[in-house]
Amino acid sequence: MKMTSLQHVNPTVRGMRDSPQTMLQNLAERIRKDISLGAQKPFKKVIDVSSGDPHRADLQHVSFLRQVLAVCVYPQLLEDKCYPLDVKIRAQKLLEACDGASVGSYTASSGLRHVRQSIAEFIQRRDGVPSYAQNIFISAGSQRAIMIAVKLLASGEGNTRTGVLIPAPCPHMLYNVLEEAGVVLVPYQLTEEKGWAVDLDKLHQALKAAQGNCEPRAIYISNPGNPTGHVQDRKSIEEVIQFAAAERLLLLADEVYQDSVYGKDREFISYKKVLFEMDRELAETVQLISFHSISSTCIGECGLRAGYMEVVNMDPEVIYYFDNTLCGDISTPVTGQLALDLMVNPPQPGDPSYDTYIQETFFTLATLSHNAQLVQELINKLPGVKCQPTLGGIYVFPRLHLPCGIKEQAKLLGLKADVLYCQKLLEEEGVLAGAGEHGEMTDSFHLRLCILVPHDTLVEVLARLASFHCRLMDGTVTPTEV
Amino acid sequence: MWNMKQLEYGALARRANQIKDELRQGVRRPYKEVIDVFQGDLHRAGMKPLTFVRQILAACVYPPLINSNNLPLDVRQRAQEELGRCVGGSVGSYSAVAGIPEIVHSISEFIKRRDGGIPSHPENIYISPGSQWSISNILNVLVNREASPRTGVLIPVPCHHKTVLSITQLGAVTVPYYLSEEQGWALQVEELQRALESAKGVCNPVALYVINPGNPAGYVQSQKSVQEVIRFAWEKRLFLLADELYQDCVYGENCEFVSYKRTLSEMGPPFSGTVELASFHSVSKGFLGECGLRAGYVELVNLDPAVMKHIHTLFSKDSCAPVLGQIALDLMTDPPKPGDPSYPLYKQEIEHIRAVLVHNVKRVHEVINSLPGFSCPPIEGGLFVFPRLNLTPKAIQKAKELGLQPDTFYCTRLLEEGGVFTGPGWEYGQKEGTYHIRFCIAAPQDVMEELLRCLSSFHMTFMKDFS
Numbered sequence: 001m002k003m004t005s006l007q008h009v010n011p012t013v014r015g016m017r018d019s020p021q022t023m024l025q026n027l028a029e030r031i032r033k034d035i036s037l038g039a040q041k042p043f044k045k046v047i048d049v050s051s052g053d054p055h056r057a058d059l060q061h062v063s064f065l066r067q068v069l070a071v072c073v074y075p076q077l078l079e080d081k082c083y084p085l086d087v088k089i090r091a092q093k094l095l096e097a098c099d100g101a102s103v104g105s106y107t108a109s110s111g112l113r114h115v116r117q118s119i120a121e122f123i124q125r126r127d128g129v130p131s132y133a134q135n136i137f138i139s140a141g142s143q144r145a146i147m148i149a150v151k152l153l154a155s156g157e158g159n160t161r162t163g164v165l166i167p168a169p170c171p172h173m174l175y176n177v178l179e180e181a182g183v184v185l186v187p188y189q190l191t192e193e194k195g196w197a198v199d200l201d202k203l204h205q206a207l208k209a210a211q212g213n214c215e216p217r218a219i220y221i222s223n224p225g226n227p228t229g230h231v232q233d234r235k236s237i238e239e240v241i242q243f244a245a246a247e248r249l250l251l252l253a254d255e256v257y258q259d260s261v262y263g264k265d266r267e268f269i270s271y272k273k274v275l276f277e278m279d280r281e282l283a284e285t286v287q288l289i290s291f292h293s294i295s296s297t298c299i300g301e302c303g304l305r306a307g308y309m310e311v312v313n314m315d316p317e318v319i320y321y322f323d324n325t326l327c328g329d330i331s332t333p334v335t336g337q338l339a340l341d342l343m344v345n346p347p348q349p350g351d352p353s354y355d356t357y358i359q360e361t362f363f364t365l366a367t368l369s370h371n372a373q374l375v376q377e378l379i380n381k382l383p384g385v386k387c388q389p390t391l392g393g394i395y396v397f398p399r400l401h402l403p404c405g406i407k408e409q410a411k412l413l414g415l416k417a418d419v420l421y422c423q424k425l426l427e428e429e430g431v432l433a434g435a436g437e438h439g440e441m442t443d444s445f446h447l448r449l450c451i452l453v454p455h456d457t458l459v460e461v462l463a464r465l466a467s468f469h470c471r472l473m474d475g476t477v478t479p480t481e482v
Numbered sequence: 483m484w485n486m487k488q489l490e491y492g493a494l495a496r497r498a499n500q501i502k503d504e505l506r507q508g509v510r511r512p513y514k515e516v517i518d519v520f521q522g523d524l525h526r527a528g529m530k531p532l533t534f535v536r537q538i539l540a541a542c543v544y545p546p547l548i549n550s551n552n553l554p555l556d557v558r559q560r561a562q563e564e565l566g567r568c569v570g571g572s573v574g575s576y577s578a579v580a581g582i583p584e585i586v587h588s589i590s591e592f593i594k595r596r597d598g599g600i601p602s603h604p605e606n607i608y609i610s611p612g613s614q615w616s617i618s619n620i621l622n623v624l625v626n627r628e629a630s631p632r633t634g635v636l637i638p639v640p641c642h643h644k645t646v647l648s649i650t651q652l653g654a655v656t657v658p659y660y661l662s663e664e665q666g667w668a669l670q671v672e673e674l675q676r677a678l679e680s681a682k683g684v685c686n687p688v689a690l691y692v693i694n695p696g697n698p699a700g701y702v703q704s705q706k707s708v709q710e711v712i713r714f715a716w717e718k719r720l721f722l723l724a725d726e727l728y729q730d731c732v733y734g735e736n737c738e739f740v741s742y743k744r745t746l747s748e749m750g751p752p753f754s755g756t757v758e759l760a761s762f763h764s765v766s767k768g769f770l771g772e773c774g775l776r777a778g779y780v781e782l783v784n785l786d787p788a789v790m791k792h793i794h795t796l797f798s799k800d801s802c803a804p805v806l807g808q809i810a811l812d813l814m815t816d817p818p819k820p821g822d823p824s825y826p827l828y829k830q831e832i833e834h835i836r837a838v839l840v841h842n843v844k845r846v847h848e849v850i851n852s853l854p855g856f857s858c859p860p861i862e863g864g865l866f867v868f869p870r871l872n873l874t875p876k877a878i879q880k881a882k883e884l885g886l887q888p889d890t891f892y893c894t895r896l897l898e899e900g901g902v903f904t905g906p907g908w909e910y911g912q913k914e915g916t917y918h919i920r921f922c923i924a925a926p927q928d929v930m931e932e933l934l935r936c937l938s939s940f941h942m943t944f945m946k947d948f949s
Contacts, residue, residue, distance in 0.1 A: 055572035070544035102525035104772040334774035
C-alpha cells in the first residue's frame with residue numbers, strides 16, 4: 001500500500017489541470033512515438049506550429065551567436081584559424097566576464113554584470129533614453145521574470161487579492177505564470193475587428209468588473225501582440241500609459257517580439273521610449289517593467305533559456321527584493337546569458353561577421369513577412385475563417401466560425417470547440433496548432449498558428465489545414481470517440 | 483513574503499563582490515585577489531572542465547564543428563547523436579517537458595548500471611534546471627500551505643540553505659535532526675526519533691530529507707546507516723528525499739557511496755515496495771562541476787500512479803531544462819569508455835581531479851587540526867569542509883556588539899583581512915553554542931595551499947587578538 005495517496009497531495013497541486021495546450025502536446029508526443037514505432041498515419045510526421053520555436057521548425061540559428069558560444073564552451077577553439085576575428089574577440093571578452101572563465105560557474109542571481117551592462121547600453125541605443133545595469137535583471141526566460149515581478153506585487157486574500165489586467169487573447173503560457181504568482185486575472189478584451197487593437201473603454205470595463213473581487217495593481221500587455229500580431233502605434237501606447245498612470249497600475253510590457261515588425265508603415269517603439277517622451281511627471285512616476293528574451297524572432301534560442309526585465313521608476317527598496325527573489329528561482333544558464341549579450345550587441349558594419357549576420361536576420365524577417373502574406377491570402381479563403389491582418393509578432397490568430405456539429409461534440413466531451421478542432425486536426429492531418437485560450441468569450445473560437453517557420457513548411461501546414469477544414473465544414477469529418 | 487533569511491545570506495556575498503571590484507580597480511589590500519570558496523563551484527576556484535564534455539557541447543552549439551578534424555572522432559559522433567535527439571536538430575529548441583526522451587532513457591540506464599542491475603524506469607525520471615528545482619517541485623506536492631498543523635520536513639543539521647529556503651517558502655516547517663559531530667557527522671537513528679518526537683503537536687512531518695554524501699558535513703553513509711534510515715522512514719511513513727549530488731565525491735578509506743534506491747531494493751519487501759523515495763542528482767558537482775549549465779534529475783520510486791500524474795502536470799508547468807544542460811547530463815551518465823579515442827584524456831582528467839580532491843581533503847584536515855581553537859573530523863566525501871571554531875568569550879562578545887553571529891563575524895574578518903570568502907556556520911545550522919565555517923575543497927592544489935596559508939595566518943592573529 002502506497003504511503004502518499006492522492007488525498008495527501010498538496011491541494012493546490014491536485015487542483016492543477018493540464019492546460020489544453022499541454023493536453024495537445026501530450027497527444028502529439030504519443031502520435032510521434034507511434035509513428036516512430038511504425039504506425040501508419042495519413043501523414044509522415046507531426047508539424048508543430050502551436051508555439052514559437054524557430055529551431056524546431058528548422059529555421060537557421062545566427063552563426064555569429066553560435067560560433068561565439070562554441071568558443072566560450074570550449075576555449076581551445078580560440079586557436080582554430082577558421083573563426084572570424086570578431087568571434088574570437090567577443091568570446092574572450094565574455095569569458096573574462098565569467099567566474100573562473102568558465103560557462104560552468106555560478107553567476108550572481110540577477111545575471112553576469114557584464115551582460116546586464118550590455119543590455120543597458122542596447123536599451124539606451126534603441127530608445128535614446130538612459131538605462132542602468134542595476135535596473136536590469138536576467139532570468140531563465142521572460143516568463144520567469146514576469147512571474148517574479150508579479151509575485152513581488154502579489155498580496156492580500158479574498159477580495160483584497162492582487163489583480164492583474166491581462167489582454168484577451170493573451171500568450172498561452174501567461175495563465176500558468178500568473179497562477180504560480182497567485183494573483184487574480186482581470187481580462188480586458190482586445191478589439192478583433194480593429195486588428196486586435198487595445199480599446200480604452202474595454203480597459204475601464206475590466207477595472208469596473210474587478211471591483212469588489214480583487215485589487216488590480218498591474219496591467220500586462222504584449223507588444224507586438226502575442227498571439228494577435230498587432231503592433232501598437234505611439235498614440236495607443238500613450239493611451240495605455242495614461243490609463244496605467246490614472247489608475248495607479250504597474251505596467252508590465254512584454255516586448256519579446258520587438259524585432260518582428262513587418263507591417264508597412266509600422267515600427268516597434270518601446271513603452272519606455274514613449275513614456276520618457278511624454279510629460280515629465282508621467283515619465284518620473286509611472287512604474288514600468290519591460291521584458292525581452294532570446295526566444296525572440298531573429299535569435300529564437302528557446303532551448304538556451306534566458307531573458308531579462310528592465311525596471312523603471314521603482315522604489316530602490318523594492319528593486320532590492322528583485323535580486324533576492326531571483327535567488328530562489330531557476331538560475332539562468334550561463335550560455336543563455338551570453339546569448340543575451342550577443343543578441344543585444346550584434347556584429348556592426350565593418351566587422352567580419354556582419355554580412356552573414358545581416359543576411360541571416362534579413363532572411364528570417366523576410367520569411368516571416370512572406371509567411372504572413374501567404375496566410376492572409378489563403379486562410380481567409382477558407383469558409384468560416386477570418387484572420388485579421390497582422391503587423392508583427394510570430395503568430396496569426398484566425399477566428400473560426402464552426403458548424404454546430406463540432407460545437408455539440410465538444411460540449412459532450414467537456415472541451416472548447418477550438419480545442420476539439422485542434423485535436424482532430426492533429427489526429428487527422430498531423431498539424432499541431434494552438435487553440436484560442438479560455439480567457440475569451442466562450443462562443444468565439446480561434447486558432448493560433450506560429451508563422452516563424454520555413455516557407456515550405458507553412459505551405460504544407462496551410463494545405464493540410466485547408467483539407468481538414470473543408471472536410472469539417474462539409475460534415476465529412478469522423479466524429480471523435482467519447 | 484520577504485524572506486529575511488535570504489537577505490542576511492546575501493550580505494557577505496555582496497561584500498565579497500565589492501572587495502573583488504575594488505581589487506580590480508587597483509585598491510590596495512593585504513591580498514591580490516579573493517579566494518572564493520563560498521560555494522561548491524569548481525570552475526570558479528580554478529578547476530578545469532572536462533575536455534570531452536566541452537568539446538561535445540561546443541559541437542552541439544556550432545554544428546559545423548562536427549566536421550572538424552581537430553576534434554576526436556568519438557566527440558564528433560556523439561555530438562551528432564545528441565543533436566539528432568534535439569527537436570529540429572538544434573540546442574535552441576524547446577524539449578519535451580520531462581527532458582529529451584533519449585537522455586532520460588540514458589539516465590535510467592546509468593542508474594541501473596550504478597545500482598548493480600536494479601531496473602530504473604524512464605517514466606519515473608524528470609530532468610530539471612538544477613536539482614534544487616526538482617526538490618522544490620516534489621516538496622510542492624507534499625506540502626499543504628493551508629494545512630493545520632503545518633506540514634513538516636525533517637532536515638539534517640547542518641544542511642545547505644537552499645533546501646531550507648524551499649521548504650519555508652512553500653509554507654512548511656523544518657524539523658531539524660542533528661548530525662553527530664563527534665562521530666564525524668554521522669546520522670543516528672535515535673536522533674531522527676527524537677526529532678520526530680519534538681514535532682508532536684507542532685507540525686505534521688511528511689518527509690525526511692537526507693544528503694549523502696553530506697553538505698556541508700563531509701560524511702558518507704555506510705550501507706547499514708542507509709538501511710536504518712529507510713527502516714525509519716518506513717516505520718514512520720515518511721517520504722524519503724535523498725540528495726545524492728556528491729555521489730562521485732568519496733575519499734574516505736573504507737567509504738563507498740551506496741544509493742538509497744539500491745539499498746531500498748535490496749532490503750526487499752515490505753520496504754522495497756512501499757517506501758516512497760525521490761533521489762536527486764545534477765551536473766553541478768562531481769567531476770563535471772558544470773553549475774552554470776543548470777541541469778539535474780530526480781528519480782521517483784514507489785509513488786502512487788495517481789500522484790505521479792499530478793507530478794507530471796506540475797513539471798509540465800515549467801519550461802524544459804536548458805538543452806545544453808540536458809546534454810551535459812547525458813555525458814555525465816554515459817562517459818567515454820575504454821577504447822574510445824577520448825577515453826585516455828577523460829581518464830587522466832578524472833584521476834587528476836580525484837587526486838587533487840583527495841590531497842586537499844588531507845591537507846585541510848591536517849592544517850585545521852594543527853591550529854588552536856580549530857578542529858574538524860576527517861572528510862569522507864562531498865566538496866566541503868565544516869570545521870569547528872572554538873571562539874573565545876571575547877570574540878563572541880565583540881560579535882554581539884557588532885550585531886553579528888559569532889561565526890559571521892569570523893568569516894567577515896577572514897574576508898576583509900585574509901581575502902578568503904567562506905560561509906558562516908549559522909547559515910547551515912549547528913548546535914547552540916557551537917560555531918563553524920564552511921568552504922569548498924575543490925580548488926587547484928596551489929590555490930588550496932594559498933588558502934590554507936591565509937587562513938592559518940589570519941586564524942592565529944584572530945585568536946591572539948581575542949584571547
